Amino acid sequence: MAVESRPAQQSLVQAGAQLLQNALAPLHKEEPPAPQPAMGFFTDTSICIGCKACEVACRQWNQLPAPDPTWSGSSYDNTRQLGATTWRHVQFIEKIERRKPVSEETSAPSLPLFNNLEGASSPIADPPPGTALPFFNTERWLMHSDVCKHCANAPCLEACPTGAIIRTEFDTVYVQQDICNGCGYCVVACPFGVIARDEKGDHTAHKCTLCYDRLKEGIEPACAKACPTDSIIFGEVDQLKKQARERLGILHERGVKEARLYGADDAILEGGLNSFFLLLDEPEVYNLPRNPERPARNVAPASFLTIAAAAILSLLGIFIFKE
Template identity: 70%
Template sequence: MLEQRGRESVSSITQGVKQLPQLLTLLQKQTPPPEQPALGFFTDTSLCIGCKACEIACKQWNQLPATEPDWSGTSYDNTQKLGATTWRHVQFIEQIGRRVPAGPELPMLQQHSVPLPELPVYQPMDRADAIPETPPGTALPFFNSDRWLMHSDVCKHCANAPCQEACPTGAIIHTEYDTVYVQQDICNGCGYCVVACPFGVIARDTQGDGQAHKCTLCYDRLKDGMKPACAKACPTDSIQFGEVKTLKAQAQERLGHLQQRGVSEAQLYGADDKILEGGLHSFFLLLDQPEVYNLPANPARPSNHVLPTSLGTIIAALLMGLMSIFFFKQE
């Protein structure tokens, strides 16, 4: 018995010695990969046709489960929002009656009306000039009173990411491509990042591992020099991928082109450094105000609230101390 126990202890010590180099490698700091140019998305909503090819490609490549179909009653969209298993989401925003009817006695249908060219709805066909010439720049959907706004939403990969600021374990990092990435082996599922994100992007997988998940900008594809799956699958080039500097120049050019054609409501969202004090690496060209697309006009960083909250706590503590001293003196 003693010999057998001695052999077992020797064998366990031998196995421990063999595993010691592997354990030591975990403590060694690896050389980080060399920095690359910042990569991101430019999503042009004026080209989106709502085909949802980006959604399907994202789910197929990242092996995400399909969302249970649910009729929302508000649009043809059954996904409804971004989530832990939906990293691309195409919004369907229906706008009806944007035009102000002629005549002072008729009410305004919408506060933000769009001036439209006067095109006759019907003319008799017995004249040669019955069909009017269409003025330039009157193609759908820009100059129609009723329209669908399509918007392929995704993680914004913020330069100063609120989710990263709120993460207590350091699970959320910026990669060498300056994209925001969640390390699943470090995430503890606390959910602080969920409430910190002003765009409602990141979410916990309550039906699965309980950890936070979001778009990785196809980090595994980037390592092999490939486009993200959603940009590869987009049939209209509404989702453009590349270096952020190049995409911003393209976005400005596209905006000027649309405004020259009379689309005065077109605007860029997140292409400058104003939003979150650094801008977004996944930015958009919108055909209406950001709030219409469920995008906050002025999102806040959690770090901006640290100083005011700390000062408020200190002042409250001082007041409580002074009140306690006052009451003790009275007693």
């Protein structure tokens, strides 16, 4: 009888093992994808023409709704800012200096075009050789295609309590929509005002994914693909930083001394940005913080102060109740 019952026992063991495997199937974790070189953007604002092709391409590929076509009062910028449904934002920054009045008695501006209609020579002189192009003069438009910076030490990732924000194999910062609970901690943690909750939609956080679905297929992001002047360059971060420094040197040689790189070094957020910029003015002009802070650095001091305050209040309570 023992020999006859052995197959039955084996079948029972196999059935039990199969049931256990089925029960643990939801907890099975797939092997993580192989790490890839860190990918990012180098945005050269000196050759941005403000065509908004990157904005349109981003919306089309990611199926993001377009904003209402209303005048914002900020030049030709009707997008206003980055948000849950705006992952690329082209800024139009007008840099026009006010002219001095003709005399102390009147504040009317001088109009040489109309004052010299009687045959007088034009007061406009030819620029001396070697001067910068008019685009780089004091009266100009600064155009800047803003996007998520995909920080090397991302404050939004550090603040997320659910693990919804992760780093992909391309070292980009990605929000998993099925895990995000819409708490908004990442929104207040981001020093650039990039990530936001979709208050009219699913009430979860959204931002640029650096076209993660395209990266997995070996295709460059939609915004970089659509840029007609190659103002947005996509590639490996190390190569982009080398290219950015070479471009900065060229502009300095051509007399554009105000050109500077933003986020290409490790000074910002203790690790730098994987999406960095070449600017033609101070960072504050582009609504970029000069020295953004990581909220995680305030955790230890705040915790110490909280513990100290609790200890002081406890001692005071003990003395009060003793009396």
